[in-house]
Amino acid sequence: MADPPQPADPFVPLLEESAEDLYEGAPCGYLSVLPDGTVARVNQTFLDWTGYRRTDVLGHRVQSFYTIGSRIFHETHLGPLLHMQSEVRGIAIEFRRADGSRLDTLVNVVVRRNPNTGSTALRMTVFDATDRRSYERELLNERRRAERNAAHIRVLQEMEAHCASIDRAEDIVAPIVAAGTEAFDATETAVWLLHPQESVLTVAGPDAPATAPATLDESGPEAHAVRLADVVVFESPGPDARAVTPLVADERVLGVVSFGFPAGRRIAADEVQLMRTIGRQAGQALERVRLHEETARRAWQSAYLARLSRALDEAVGSADRARRLVALLVPELGEYAQVSLVEGEQAEGTSSSVRSPTGGTGPADGVIAAGSGGPWPISAQVRAAVRSGGGAPVPLAGPDGRRGLALPLRARNAMIGMLLLAGEPAASSDRSEPDFLLDLADRVGLALDNARLAEQDREVARILQRSLLISERPTDSRFQVATVYRPAVETLEVGGDWYDTFTTSTGSVGVVVGDVVGRGIRAASAMGQLRSAVRAVAKTRCSPATVLRHMDDFVTTLEAGQMTTLAYAELALDTGVLRYACAGHPPPLLLPPHAAPRYLWDGRSGPLGTHTASRSRREAELSVPRGSRLLLYTDGLVERRGERIDQGLGRLAEALDARRTAPLGALAQQLSDAMLDGEGGHDDTCLLALAFEAAPRFHADVPAEVTRLSPLRARLHEWLAGCDVPEPEQYGIVLACSEAAANAIEHGYQSDPSGVVSVTATIDGDILDLRISDSGRWLAPQASADRGRGMALMGRLMDDLVVDRGEGTSVLMRRQFRRTTR
Incomplete structure (x- = not known):
């Protein structure tokens, strides 16, 4: 086995240190502590860490070098653990250095026992934990920071x-x-x-x-x-x-x-x-x-202005629009709203009021208002401030402390009125922002001014239409005519519906009902020209189809008359032969005396001015028995939204059949009421009823002598009594007739006995028509305090009075009465 490697020569001296040197210079602190805590021995490493001298430590209790917390820990935990386990390791103890600072350490403590003597001592090994505690603190701080x-x-x-x-x-x-x-x-x-x-x-x-x-x-x-x-x-x-x-x-x-x-x-x-x-x-x-x-507010404002514009457009007339306006403003834009319509520099409005759902009161004269609280008086100073404010809202203070805004209503570079708003809006104060209110005032001003201009146009058209519809009606005992004209209720603008009755020859009468496309003055003017043209052409004894062909030629020069529909019929009074033609118009309705009503569907072609219809104008002919009644009408009488035209025609036939015995004048009015439910429709309606029968008739030709008026009055009294006219009614009718005849003698013939005054009276049901005609030439009467009362007297005695001055003068009067029961 090989020998282990030997250390190099330079390290040999370092490895041959004594045990004492190893103890003193160890990389940790060593303390030997007696059981009572007295330090018996300490190495130099501990002294270097803490800064104490050896004499400062030896003989002193080790707990005296702890921090307070560590001292308590030693007494409560470390001591009991050593007693039970004889050894503890890795205990964190904080020593107090000589300079008072803290030294973080980890301590291992072992109890050493002498087997011979049984005595004990504590051997404490101290490791510097400063870097570790710093790391732990940083780690804890980071953890806390992460938690935060x-x-x-x-x-x-x-x-x-x-x-x-x-x-x-x-x-x-x-x-x-x-x-x-x-x-x-x-x-x-x-x-x-x-x-x-x-x-x-x-x-x-x-x-x-x-x-x-x-x-x-x-x-x-x-x-x-x-x-x-x-x-x-x-x-x-x-x-x-x-x-x-x-x-x-x-x-x-x-x-x-x-x-x-x-x-x-x-x-x-x-x-x-x-x-x-x-x-x-x-x-x-x-x-x-x-x-x-902002988006929601703009959307609401746009929707509100659109709803307001639609609501104002549906109202007819400036006063009606103002009423609807204030009703819509409360409570959406305020608790009180008021409109003053002005003319020139003075506040001259149509006096009216509406009551809001919240219990508003009516306004004073000259304004239209809605909302809670009384009317808000507008002074001349306020008007001047609004007029000179450049269109901006003018803040106001009311008499009862209310706050409000006054806005000018302008149209066509002129101030036409003022709008006043007071109180808070129902939902949000943002609804009353100035830009929105100014936009609203501009729209309202234009809508009210448009209504005012439309009213002027309607009045002109209405006067024109009335003057064209009222004309001389032929009188003959063999027929009667009753007419009804009803404007639409959904718009007050007049239309182009018309009717006319005239004699085409000695023994024939012509009736026509027409409908011009469009509304207003243009339609009324075209209606008058077409009406005159039909009368002029028919009087040349043309057939109905020929009349329509001539009208086709006429509308080529009258653009407003193109696409006009009309129904024309001519009745021979001696033979009862009826010839008729319809140019795109609803069919006439015939009621024979002992048969069901039937529509006359023959003789039809297209409206006036259409190319194909003008080349194939047709007419039809049939014999009408006496006692028959003929209805000509415009489509407004039978057309309804959501209903087929044949349903409306069926309702009209049923209504006529149910009223076949009614007097002609009452029949026309009853049919109109029944078809329109007592109200108007979406279109004008025109109805002409012709009765082919002998009605009670009075006729007398009186020489233009005042002395001949007394016999005339006697004959008229006798005839009226025979027709069951009440006696009080007779006196008024005879007096009106006498006044009209006297005027004809005095002004028409200047008391020339060669002149003749014609007096004709007919009775249909309980309606008497009286006509006094002359062919003289009237002169302007001289002014006198005793003159000019005859016309006023006749107007009070009769229900209707019309003076027709053409070739001579005809005075047409009508009176409704109740018959005497026998």
Whole structure:
């Protein structure tokens, strides 16, 4: 076996140290301790570590060199363990150095016994644990830091989760306060939001204290954090220690969060970093919520303005639109709303009011209002301020302390009125922002002005239509005519429906009903031209098909008349032969005296102006027995939304059959009421009823002499009595007839006895039609205090009075009466 290697010569002296040298210079401390704790021996290594002299240690109890904690540990743990185990290892003991500092050590203690004497001693080996304890402290600190980071991450995650579910900016305060309390043990957390237009910080949140707003030029920590855009820490031994972090989004400061701490609280660097992170995360969440609120607000405003515009468009007339406007504004935009319509410089509005669901009261004259509280008087100074305000809302103070805003209503570079809003909106104060209110006022002003202009157009068209529909009706004992015209209720704009009755020859009468496409003045004007053209062509004794062909040629020069529909019929009064033609119009309805109603479907072709229809105009002919009734009408009478046209035609036939015995005038009105349910429809309706029968008729030709009026009155009295007209009614009718005849003698013929005044009266049911005609030439009467009362008297005695001056003068009067029962 080979010998082990021998050490090199340079190391031999080092390896040949004595036992004492090894003890004294050992890399650990050695202490020999008597059972009572007295140090009996100590090596130099321990003395070097602790800085004591040997004399300072020997003879002293070892516990006196411990720190207080280690001394207690020795007495309570180390001693009992040695007694039970006679050995302990790796015990952490802190020795107190000579300079008072601490020495971290790990100690092994073994109890040595002398078998001969039975005495004991403690042999204590001390290892320097300073580096190990430093490492352990660093490790513990890192662990604690990691735990804090995990807690911070959890706080941030919880705050982000809460912020993600928030849809109102004011609700973001609660998760920020919760994060500050949990992450920093803050005694007080407050959120200040920055107003972008005013550069003012205001405490936010439902439970925020009543703290005055802070401007950015102040010296407070909140304003300083905004200016610095970073965390500001104010550590103070007093009660005002706090840290303020800005709420940042896209490098913009939206506000700050202020954390309050107890006196003497030190804020660590990682806490400052967490505050920055909270500020960024909360700022981004606040920006998202604000964008969401802005989007929702804009969407609501757009939807509200669209709904308001639709509602105003559905109302007809400026007063109706103003009523609907204030009803929609309350309570959405305020507790009270008021509209004043002005003309020129004076507040002249249509006086009306609506009552809101919340119990609003009606306004004073000249305004339209809704909402709680009484009317709000508008002074001349307020009007001047609104007019000169450049369109901006003008704040007002009401007589009862209410606050409001006045907005000008403008259209076409003119102020047409004012809108006043008072009180808070129902949901959010953001609904009353100035830009939105100005947009609303612009739309309202234009809608009200459009309604005013439309009213003017409608009035012109209505006057034009009325003047065109009222004309001389032929009178003959062999037929009667009754008409009904009803405008649509869904729009007050007049349409192009018309009717006409005229004689085409001595023994024939023509009736026509037409419908011009469109509405308004244009349609009414076209209707008048077509009506006159049909009458003129028909009087040349053309057949119905020929009349339609001539009308096709006419509408080539009248664009508004193209696609017009009409039904024209001509009745020979002696033979009862009826010839008719329909140009795209609903079919006439015939009611024979002893048969069911039937529609006349023959003689049909397309509307006027259509190319194919103009080349194939057709007509039809049939014999009508006396006692028959013929209906001509426009499509508004039978057409209904959601209903087939044949259903409407069936209802009309049933309604006519059920009323076959009614007087003609009453029949026309009853049919109109039955088909329209007592109301109007979506279109104008025009109905003409022709009765081919002998009605009671009175006729007299009186020479133009005043002395011949007395016999006329007597004959008319006798005829009226024979027709069961009540006696009081007879006197009024005879007096009106006498006045009209006297006017014809005096003004038409200037008392020329060669002139003739024709008096014709017919009775249909309980309606009397009276006509007094002359062919003279009327002169303007001379002014006199005793003149001009005849027309007023006739107007009071009769229900209707029409004067038709064409070739001569005809006075048409109508009166409804109740027959005398026998």
